[in-house]
Amino acid sequence: MLHTWEVCGCAIQAPCRGSFKCPALTEYNGLSKKIAENNDPRFICTNCFEEHRGHLQIQPGINRAPVWCFEKGLHDDDTKLALKFFGKWIDQTAESENEAAKINLLKELVKLLNNINMNNTNILDTQDTNTVPSTASVPSLFLVKTAFAIKKIKVNEEQILPLNTTTCETFGRMLANSVLQERAVLKKRLQSLEEPGSLEEYYNAMPSLLISFFTGLISAIEEKKMQVLARKRKERNMPPSHLNKKKIILPSLFFVSVILTTAFRNWKIWFTHVLSSLC
Structure with a gap:
């Protein structure tokens, strides 16, 4: 059984297990209200309900009092x-x-x-x-997101800051300064950078900020490609493929080594040189 609400003039139905006690959907003047059954509502599936901070009722078991999501502080923020x-x-x-x-x-x-x-x-x-x-x-938050969806306003939640030439240049300078400030720390790891015993040792010796930046960048690109590939494989009834972590680690190490070689020219940490010594 589903519960019917009107949000921004549009009838929606949410899972009754979510509407039982969870405050994700509540009456708010001018935005939402509970209504009688509607013949043409828009449905919210349980996956979307939970993904956007709605919570389903979970049976606590025999002789156990239920603990609701708001009692756990799941809506405090x-x-x-x-x-x-x-x-x-x-x-x-x-x-x-x-x-x-x-x-x-x-x-x-x-x-x-x-x-x-x-x-x-x-x-x-x-x-x-x-x-x-x-x-x-x-x-x-769920109600706000629902209202945006009904109004067909798409908000890119992944992009934290708007990117333009100025913000990118500023971020690049900040990243460069952080690398230069790590010179003393990196010098202590110089042997692991110039003559590592393994690829893992070389990776762990790299500055974490640069590694995080490039792994995040390359991961995002590879994940988007994997999504397209997964959709095509599904259409052909083929099992999904898995992302090879080496496709992220190796390019990341290469780009980081380029930057470190530029910053510290006397250090012999060029990735291809190190890689050949490990073979």
Whole structure:
């Protein structure tokens, strides 16, 4: 049995196991309300419900009292995450080329300034500024995401910061400075970098910041390729293939060795040279 809600004027049905006690879906004035059965609702599957911070009821067992998700504190940071979600949308809109959307959004945000308490610009004006509102009185992260989905507003949650030439150059300089500052630490590992006994020793001796950067970069590319490959293999009734970690580690080591060789020219840590010595 499913429960029916209206969110942004659209009827949706969530799993009843999730609607039993989980505050992911609650009534909020102007955004959501519980309604009678609808003949044409949009369904939310259990996987999507749980993926976006909804929680299903779990039977506690005989003679055991249930412990609900809100009692475990699983919704304590919903307000923070919902605000961050809005922030990502604002950043995404600001970096877009849709000037009309940017102007309209700015006009709506300016209206919020009238509700700011001038005595404390860090909080919105409330009847009692000494009282912290309950999280039950604000929409949950799940409800906010549902509203965005109904409005067909796609928010790229993976992109933490909008990337442009300025931010990339700034990040590059920060990364370079961190590498140069690690000279003393790396010098202590110089033997492992120049004459490693194994590829693992060479990998572990590398600066963690650079390794993390390149493994993250290459992993993201390889994972996207794997998703396309998995879809094609599924269409052909073939088992999914697995990502080879060497496809991530080896290129990462190569790029890191290029940067370290550029930064410290007297060190013999060129990846191809080290690799040949291990063969």
